[in-house]
Amino acid sequence: MTEEFFSSSAEETRRYGRQFASGLHPGEIVSLTGQLGTGKTVFMRGITEFFNCDDQLSSPTFPIFNIYQGFLGGKPVSLHHFDLYRIQSLQELDAIGFDEYLTSGYLSVVEWGDRFPEYASLYTAAVFLEYAGDDRRRIVMNHITP
Ligand SMILES: Nc1ncnc2c1ncn2[C@@H]1O[C@H](COP(=O)(O)OP(=O)(O)OP(=O)(O)O)[C@@H](O)[C@H]1O
Numbered sequence: 001m002t003e004e005f006f007s008s009s010a011e012e013t014r015r016y017g018r019q020f021a022s023g024l025h026p027g028e029i030v031s032l033t034g035q036l037g038t039g040k041t042v043f044m045r046g047i048t049e050f051f052n053c054d055d056q057l058s059s060p061t062f063p064i065f066n067i068y069q070g071f072l073g074g075k076p077v078s079l080h081h082f083d084l085y086r087i088q089s090l091q092e093l094d095a096i097g098f099d100e101y102l103t104s105g106y107l108s109v110v111e112w113g114d115r116f117p118e119y120a121s122l123y124t125a126a127v128f129l130e131y132a133g134d135d136r137r138r139i140v141m142n143h144i145t146p
């Protein structure tokens with residue numbers, strides 16, 4: 001199922017992130033793509049808001065990999081956030097345990113997921129953002145699993 005939305009502000013994009021997150025389940029792997037500055041991290045912020053995640057903006061591997069602790073229906077949920085922008089090679093991805101984390105049954109969101117097509121088949125949902133003039137963004141959400 002593909003849905004298309006237009007956002008006119010960062011706040012609105014965050015709201016779309018919250019809305020999108022309401023349809024996610026643990027084990028899903030979301031690819032978040034779009035040019036620099038289109039709002040991937042803003043959208044991700046909406047996802048962390050939906051799960052009431054603690055702010056956890058620093059870790060040894062920030063900004064490549066962060067784990068957020070959140071809640072879904074009162075139960076704890078771990079949300080894994082990857083940003084592959086600075087990753088140069090598959091070897092580097094392997095070194096941070098990308099594959100193992102993705103397939104461990106947690107909920108994962110991968111910014112710049114399209115940089116490594118080798119992993120394309122693992123994604124269960126994809127969100128694409130693009131510039132649509134000034135503060136406007138076109139957001140395309142795709143649920144790959146039913
Ligand atoms: N409609 C909008 N949706 C999202 N962000 C917007 C919008 N209008 C303006 N902005 C601004 O655009 C910027 C988006 O930054 P953000 O870090 O989320 O982009 P990004 O896609 O994650 O970039 P990068 O590829 O560098 O990680 C923010 O400064 C935000 O305030």
Ligand SMILES: [Mg+2]
Pocket residue numbers: 040041083111
């Ligand atoms: Mg970003």
